[in-house]
Structures are given as structure tokens and as C-alpha cells.
Amino acid sequence: MSSSTPSAMVAVGEYRLRHSLFGKRGFRRLRILVSYIVLLIGACFMLFPMLWMLSASFKPEWQIFTRPPIWLPVEWIQVPAGQENVGINTYRVTQNGEQDEVIRLGRRRYTTVIAFSDIEAHLQLVPASALSEAQTREINGVPLNVRQWNSPQGTREVVALAKVEEAMAVIDVESIQSARVLPLTVVNSAKRARPEYQGVTFQGREVEIDGQVVPVLPTGPESELVVVSETSVAQHARLVHKEDLGEKSVAPVGATELDIYTLKNDTSGQSYVVLSEDGWFPVLELDTVLEHAFTVPNSLLTGTPEVYTLPNLIYERWQITLEDGTSADVIAIQKGTNETIVLPVEYAANIRLGPISKLAQDQDSKRITGGGIVRFKERFEEFGEHKTVAIVGPQQTMLIVIPLSDIPNAYEVDADHLERNTRLHLRTENYRRALTAHIGGANFLTFFKNSTVVVILNMIGNFLSCTIVAYAFARLRAPGKSVLFAVLLSTMMLPFPVTLIPVYEIFRNFGMIDTLYPLFLRSFFGNAFFIFLLRQFFMTIPVELEEAARIDGANRLQILVRIILPLSMPALATMAIFTFLWSWNDFFTPYVFINSPSKFTATLGLNLFKGHFTTNYEVLMAASVVVITPTILIFFFLQRYFIEGIQLTGLKG
Numbered sequence: 001m002s003s004s005t006p007s008a009m010v011a012v013g014e015y016r017l018r019h020s021l022f023g024k025r026g027f028r029r030l031r032i033l034v035s036y037i038v039l040l041i042g043a044c045f046m047l048f049p050m051l052w053m054l055s056a057s058f059k060p061e062w063q064i065f066t067r068p069p070i071w072l073p074v075e076w077i078q079v080p081a082g083q084e085n086v087g088i089n090t091y092r093v094t095q096n097g098e099q100d101e102v103i104r105l106g107r108r109r110y111t112t113v114i115a116f117s118d119i120e121a122h123l124q125l126v127p128a129s130a131l132s133e134a135q136t137r138e139i140n141g142v143p144l145n146v147r148q149w150n151s152p153q154g155t156r157e158v159v160a161l162a163k164v165e166e167a168m169a170v171i172d173v174e175s176i177q178s179a180r181v182l183p184l185t186v187v188n189s190a191k192r193a194r195p196e197y198q199g200v201t202f203q204g205r206e207v208e209i210d211g212q213v214v215p216v217l218p219t220g221p222e223s224e225l226v227v228v229s230e231t232s233v234a235q236h237a238r239l240v241h242k243e244d245l246g247e248k249s250v251a252p253v254g255a256t257e258l259d260i261y262t263l264k265n266d267t268s269g270q271s272y273v274v275l276s277e278d279g280w281f282p283v284l285e286l287d288t289v290l291e292h293a294f295t296v297p298n299s300l301l302t303g304t305p306e307v308y309t310l311p312n313l314i315y316e317r318w319q320i321t322l323e324d325g326t327s328a329d330v331i332a333i334q335k336g337t338n339e340t341i342v343l344p345v346e347y348a349a350n351i352r353l354g355p356i357s358k359l360a361q362d363q364d365s366k367r368i369t370g371g372g373i374v375r376f377k378e379r380f381e382e383f384g385e386h387k388t389v390a391i392v393g394p395q396q397t398m399l400i401v402i403p404l405s406d407i408p409n410a411y412e413v414d415a416d417h418l419e420r421n422t423r424l425h426l427r428t429e430n431y432r433r434a435l436t437a438h439i440g441g442a443n444f445l446t447f448f449k450n451s452t453v454v455v456i457l458n459m460i461g462n463f464l465s466c467t468i469v470a471y472a473f474a475r476l477r478a479p480g481k482s483v484l485f486a487v488l489l490s491t492m493m494l495p496f497p498v499t500l501i502p503v504y505e506i507f508r509n510f511g512m513i514d515t516l517y518p519l520f521l522r523s524f525f526g527n528a529f530f531i532f533l534l535r536q537f538f539m540t541i542p543v544e545l546e547e548a549a550r551i552d553g554a555n556r557l558q559i560l561v562r563i564i565l566p567l568s569m570p571a572l573a574t575m576a577i578f579t580f581l582w583s584w585n586d587f588f589t590p591y592v593f594i595n596s597p598s599k600f601t602a603t604l605g606l607n608l609f610k611g612h613f614t615t616n617y618e619v620l621m622a623a624s625v626v627v628i629t630p631t632i633l634i635f636f637f638l639q640r641y642f643i644e645g646i647q648l649t650g651l652k653g
Contacts, residue, residue, distance in 0.1 A: 050628075057621040058426040064617050075425035079103065081237040081275075081400050085382050086355045088234045088275060088400070090421040093413050101421055102228035105273055105402075105410055106258055108183060110223050112143055113216035114159070114171070115178035116195055116204060122175035123197050124158075125167045126151070131160065136221050142179045143221050159219060162200055169200045178216075182207060183257065185250060187218055225412040227256050236406035237275060239312060239353065242397040245274075254409040261401075272401040279356035282313055282333075282393035284343075286366075286376045288350070289390040293333065293343045295370025296320060301332070301340060310351055312398065317345065333392040334374065341372040343392070351392060354380060359391065361616065362433055430622035437619070439608055440597030444623060447605030454519045454601060455583045461523030462530055462579050463572070469526050470534030471560050475546070485535075492528045496588070504592065518593040519583075519601070530575050537571035538564060577638055584631060602627045 056064045058073040078087025090101050126149055134145040149156045149170065158170035190205040193215040204217045246262035251271060260271040305316035308331050315331040320342070322328060330342035363375050376390040435444050472478075473485050507518045541564060549559050565572065590604040597608060606627050 053621050053624055056618060057430055057625045058428070059430075059618055060427060061616060061618050064621075070422075072424060073426050074420075074422035075427070077101075077421045077423060079231045079234040081234055081239075084237065084239045084400070085353075085358075086278075086400065088231075088237065090231055091228065092419045092421045093228060093417055095413070101231050103231050103234055103275075104418075105227045105229050105253075105275065105407070108225050108227055108256060108412060109185070110181045110225065111184050111187060111218050111220055112179055112181055113187060113205075113207065113218050114161075114176055116193070116197075116202070116215045116217060118176055118178050119161060119171055119202070119217060120195075120197050122171050123161070123200070124170055124172075125164065125198060125200070126158075126170055128163065128166055128168045131158070131168055131170070134160065139173055139176070139179070142181060143223065144173065144176070144179060145220055146173060161217060161219060162202060164200050169198075178214075179219075180209075181223075182209075182216075184222060185259075187216075224415060225256075226415050226418055227253075227258060227410050227412055228418070229254075229407055229410040233402055233407050237400050237402050239280075239398050240272075240401055241312060242277065242399055245399065251404060253404070253407055255411045258404075258407075258410065260404050263401075271404040273404060273407060275400040275402060277397065277399050279395045280353040280398045281356060281359050281391045281395055282351050283354040283359070283377075283380065283389040284333075284348075284351045284392045286374075286388045286390045288347055289333075289343070289374055289376075289392065290366065290368055292347045293341055293368050293372075293374070293392075295339050295341050295368065295372035296322075297339050298336075305332075308345065308348070310348070312353055312396070313351060313393070315348070315393070318342070334372065336372075339370070339372060341368065341370075341374065353396065353398065354382070354389065356395065362437060363391075364438065427618070430618045431626070433616075433619050434623040434626060439605070442598045442600065442605070444602075444605060444626065446598060447600050447602045448626075450516065450599060451584055451602040454516060455580050457516075457520035458523045458583045459576055459579050461520060461525075462527055462575060465524055465526040466530040466534055466575065467560070467565065467572075470531045471538055471564060473531065473535045474538035475543075488528050489532060492532075500592065507593065513593060514595045514599065515593075516599060519586075519589060523579075530578070533575065534568065534571055537568055541567055573638065577634060580634055581631060 055071065055073060059070070060075075063070045063074065076089050078089055081088050088103050090103055092099055093102055094100075130150050132148040134147050136143055137146045138144075139146070144159050146157050147160055147170070149158045157173040159173060159176065160168050160170050162169040187205050187207060190207045193202075193204040193206045195202055195204065195215065202217050204215050206213050206215050208214075209216075240263060244264050244266075246264050246266075248259060248261050249271075250257050251260045253273075258273050260273055262269075262271055300320045301318050303319075305318050308315040308317035315333070317329070317331050320328050320330060328342075329345045331345055331348050332340050333343050334341040358381055359377050363377050365373050365375050367373050374390045374392070376388060378388045379386040380389045382389075437443060473481065473488075503518075503522075504513075507513055510517075512518055512521075545563055545567075546559050549563050554562065585603060586601070587603040587607070590601045591607075594600060594604060597605070600608060606623055
């Protein structure tokens with residue numbers, strides 16, 4: 001028998017079994033990991049609509065439904081259009097590994113053409129059923145609509161030229177030697193050609209190519225390229241009336257061509273490139289209009305008016321005699337059927353044009369001297385400043401143009417290679433518009449106040465009524481108490497639409513329709529769910545506490561107030577949370593009983609908001625975030641009581 005010595009002992013740790021990755025503990029860790037992954041995926045599905053709404057509330061409208069989607073709020077980086085109160089969007093384009101900032105000057109459309117000399121020599125008629133669908137492919141650097149032809153000699157690649165009853169006129173791809181890409185404007189402006197081969201008449205064009213007139217057939221495919229130039233050319237932009245646009249022609253610019261126009265009454269002979277077309281309104285400071293403009297009957301505007309000219313604006317100038325016998329030299333800023341709003345000429349020098357993109361939203365109106373009404377816009381952005389301006393004339397269709405001589409270079413890029421030049425930007429303007437917009441004589445702050453009043457009164461009503469009834473069911477002894485409690489619980493089975501008409505009739509007979517009373521008055525008469533919840537909790541409180549208080553001389557009310565309610569704070573907090581959620585998010589009840597917008601709650605006002613801002617989804621999203629924020633905060637900070645409330649409903653009575 002051999003003996004062991006300390007020197008012969010091996011470290012105990014070497015004999016310990018190591019846990020396998022797929023052992024009992026390993027599988028437990030794997031289950032936990034899978035559970036977290038599933039929960040994370042589920043949370044993403046639940047949170048995505050909310051995160052999308054939050055992101056949309058900080059975006060301008062064009063970013064909400066654009067494709068591809070813009071996930072984070074951004075703003076388009078612009079360059080000033082000369083001295084005008086508008087910017088020009090910039091883009092990023094990568095050329096030869098370098099990224100440049102550019103602006104768009106226009107677009108050029110191209111199409112593939114084939115000379116009739118190739119068609120005449122190699123034209124074939126084949127059954128249409130023997131051809132496949134066309135696919136665009138580049139053959140010798142030229143895009144062609146290529147089809148597969150199942151011919152007796154095998155599969156061949158052809159280009160379809162025309163359809164003749166059940167047959168197609170085609171030409172072999174290998175036989176095409178003259179295919180080239182030409183600008184679509186050049187092809188369409190060329191003289192028509194109608195040659196006939198093998199009984200087929202073609203609709204072609206006679207195009208000048210390399211100094212020779214060549215009859216060609218446009219076959220497609222058509223493509224579009226964007227003409228761009230450096231952003232510095234925007235400083236030469238100017239604003240002109242669309243009616244001033246003259247003849248159109250095409251001129252070479254750098255590596256491409258552009259559509260150019262002359263301007264009527266422009267003696268310089270300069271040509272211009274049109275960048276954009278939009279609506280503009282004449283504007284003037286609202287204070288000036290309210291203080292000096294007035295309304296006169298059209299009968300005072302007699303004779304022939306003179307012409308009063310401002311940059312890009314023309315007004316009618318009148319000499320009128322007022323009721324006090326004085327005369328006034330005025331311009332007509334808003335003409336109506338029976339009356340006209342006029343402004344003294346000495347205050348008209350500051351009238352200028354403002355883009356409709358900055359004026360169209362959130363307009364309001366005011367009445368001026370004489371009864372006329374002018375529209376105005378608060379926070380009108382003009383060269384970095386915000387002003388309140390009145391609209392003092394009809395909409396003008398204006399163009400932003402750049403002189404051709406100020407465009408040193410231009411080139412073409414594929415539209416897919418052109419990226420918006422943007423930067424991260426949270427548009428808080430949406431929330432200001434949502435909270436201050438007037439809808440039906442009220443604004444969103446009014447809706448918010450009404451909802452707050454309804455929530456508070458419902459909380460008070462439920463607290464006063466439900467606690468007393470629940471305590472009676474939990475502690476007092478009375479014949480038929482269990483039957484009454486069962487009847488009470490049975491009322492929870494009745495959906496609200498069943499009792500809607502009787503309840504509506506009751507409130508109508510009391511003259512409470514279109515008031516806030518129907519939204520909170522019923523809570524003062526108890527709620528079956530809250531009575532059940534509080535009764536279950538009261539029954540868990542030891543009776544000995546009440547007996548001790550009764551020995552000390554306390555009555556039932558004192559026991560309820562000083563003993564039961566302080567010990568029932570979790571249940572009362574749960575009742576408050578549920579009351580808030582139900583009252584704040586309730587849409588159907590206010591929709592039935594309330595008619596006046598000034599009494600709308602937040603949810604009902606949001607629906608009206610949706611109808612008012614039909615296309616302004618960014619403002620609608622901001623308003624939606626404002627409505628759901630209190631609910632989210634309540635749940636986030638009081639979720640422990642919310643979960644306890646769900647557990648309390650299952651306590652044994």
C-alpha cells in the first residue's frame with residue numbers, strides 16, 4: 001500500500017470540473033440571453049411608432065414621407081439667392097473621388113437613336129409572341145432596349161422598332177452601327193421623317209450630326225441627367241415676373257447645355273437660366289397697415305388710376321376725396337366687390353415681396369379702419385429676423401433666374417449620385433405652431449386646460465364616492481350586501497354605448513349638453529371598477545386596527561379618514577392613475593357631449609387639429625406628442641403603483 005506525500009499532491013483546482021457552455025448553467029444563460037433579445041425586439045416594435053412620431057414632430061413636412069426615408073430631423077443647407085429673401089437648396093456630388101457642393105440649374109433628357117441606314121439594311125419582321133420583354137443594356141457604351149428573339153436559328157438579341165398588327169419590326173443588336181445618345185430636345189425639335197421599309201412606316205427625325213443631316217429613329221431608352229454648377233453662382237440670382245420671360249433657346253454651358261430665356265424690356269441682351277418658379281406675396285409691416293391703411297367704398301375710386309411702381313410690383317394710384325373734404329393720394333392694396341383697402345402713398349415705399357413658402361402657414365386676420373380685413377403672418381422670417389407682416393396684394397408668380405454670363409461652368413450628373421446637403425436640426429417651430437394655432441376660436445392651450453379640469457374633477461369625484469362605498473362593502477354589515485355588490489359588479493359588463501342614449505337624455509334634460517359637466521359629473525356617483533378595487537384592498541387591512549380606534553372613541557368617518565385611507569395609499573394612487581389615463585385619453589365621451597371648440601378636451605381638439613392642418617403633418621405630429629406626453633410621464637414615474645393596481649384587482653375578498 002503506497003502512501004501519499006504532500007509533494008506528490010496535485011493542485012485541487014486541476015481536478016475540478018469546468019462548466020460546459022452547453023451544461024445546465026450554460027443553457028440558463030442562453031435562455032436569459034434569448035429572452036432579452038426577444039424583449040428587445042418586442043420593445044422596438046412597440047416603440048417604433050412613438051419614436052417615428054417624435055422624430056416627425058421635429059421635421060418639416062417634406063421630410064416625413066420622403067423616399068428614401070429621413071430618420072433624423074435635418075435642415076437643407078441653402079445659399080442666398082442674391083439679394084432676395086429666399087435660399088437655394090444645395091447638393092453634394094462626388095466626382096473623381098472628391099465631394100463638391102453644387103446647386104441644380106436644370107435637367108437634360110436624352111434618348112437613343114438609330115440611323116435609318118442601319119434599319120433599311122437589316123430590318124426584319126418577326127411574330128410579337130416570339131419576343132421577350134425589353135431590358136435596358138449598354139451595347140458599345142450606348143443604352144438599348146434589348147429583347148430576346150426565339151428564332152428558328154436560336155436565341156438572338158434584337159431591338160424592337162415598331163409594331164405591325166401581330167408582328168414586330170426588329171433589328172439585330174449586332175447589326176446596329178449608328179446608335180448614339182442625343183438630347184431629347186434636339187430630337188423633338190428636328191424635322192420629321194417618315195420613311196417606309198418592307199411596308200412599315202416609321203416616325204423618325206432628321207437630326208444634324210457632325211454637320212450632316214441624318215434621318216434617325218428614336219428607340220429609347222430615355223434617361224435624365226441633372227445639370228449642376230458651383231454654389232457661388234447663386235449670388236447672381238434675381239427675382240423676375242414670369243410674364244417677363246421671353247423666347248427660349250438652348251446654349252452650351254461648360255460640358256453641357258441649358259435652356260435659356262431672354263427677358264422682355266431687357267435692353268442688355270442678356271440671357272438667363274431659370275432656377276425655380278414659386279408664388280410670392282407683397283408684404284408690409286402690420287403696424288404700418290393697421291395705423292395708416294383704411295377702407296373706402298369703390299364709388300370713391302373714380303376716373304383713371306395712375307401707375308405706382310415698386311420693384312417687381314405695380315399698384316393702382318388714386319386721388320380720392322374723403323368725407324371730411326380732404327384729398328388723399330393712395331394706392332389700392334386690396335380690392336373687393338364693393339370696397340377697397342387703400343394705403344397712403346407715403347407709407348408704401350417699404351412694400352416688398354415675400355415667398356409663399358414663408359407666408360402660407362398660420363395666417364391670421366385683423367379688421368382695419370373702415371371695416372376691411374387684412375391677412376397677416378407673425379414671425380415672418382426675413383434675412384434672419386422675424387417680423388409681423390400684412391399681405392398687401394394678390395399673389396405674384398415669380399422666377400429666380402441667373403444671368404448666363406455669371407455661370408462659368410456646368411456639368412451633368414446622374415440624379416442617383418446627387419445627395420441632399422443637410423445637417424441635423426430639430427425644428428421646434430412645429431411645437432410653437434401647435435400650441436399657438438387658433439382653431440375654431442380656441443387654441444391648443446385651451447384644449448389642454450379643459451382636459452386638466454376634467455381630470456382633476458374626475459379624481460375628486462372618484463375619491464369622494466368610491467372610498468365611501470368601498471368601505472361600506474368591506475366593513476359594514478347589512479342584509480343583501482353581497483347581492484348589491486354582485487349587482488354593482490354586473491354593471492361593469494355593460495358597454496358604454498348601451499347606456500349612452502339614456503345618459504345623453506338625462507344630461508340634455510338638465511341642459512348640460514355642450515358643457516364640461518357630462519365629462520366629470522358621473523364620477524361623483526361612483527365607479528364599479530374602483531369600488532371593487534378599493535374594497536379588495538380595504539379587506540386586507542386588519543380589523544384589529546379599527547377596533548382599537550373604536551375603543552379610543554373614533555367613529556366610522558374618523559376611522560376611514562385616519563386609519564383606512566392612510567394605509568391604502570397604493571390603492572388610491574392606482575385609482576388616481578387609472579382616472580387620469582381614462583379621462584385624459586377619452587375621445588368618445590367629449591365627442592358625444594361637446595360641440596363648441598372652446599370646450600374641447602385635448603383628444604377631441606387633436607381631432608379638430610387634424611382636420612384643420614390637413615397637409616401640415618409636422619404640426620399634427622407635434623400636437624400628438626404634446627397630448628401623449630403627460631400619459632407617458634405618469635406611467636414612467638408611477639408604474640409601480642400601476643402594476644400594484646393590476647395585482648390588487650385579484651386579491652381575495
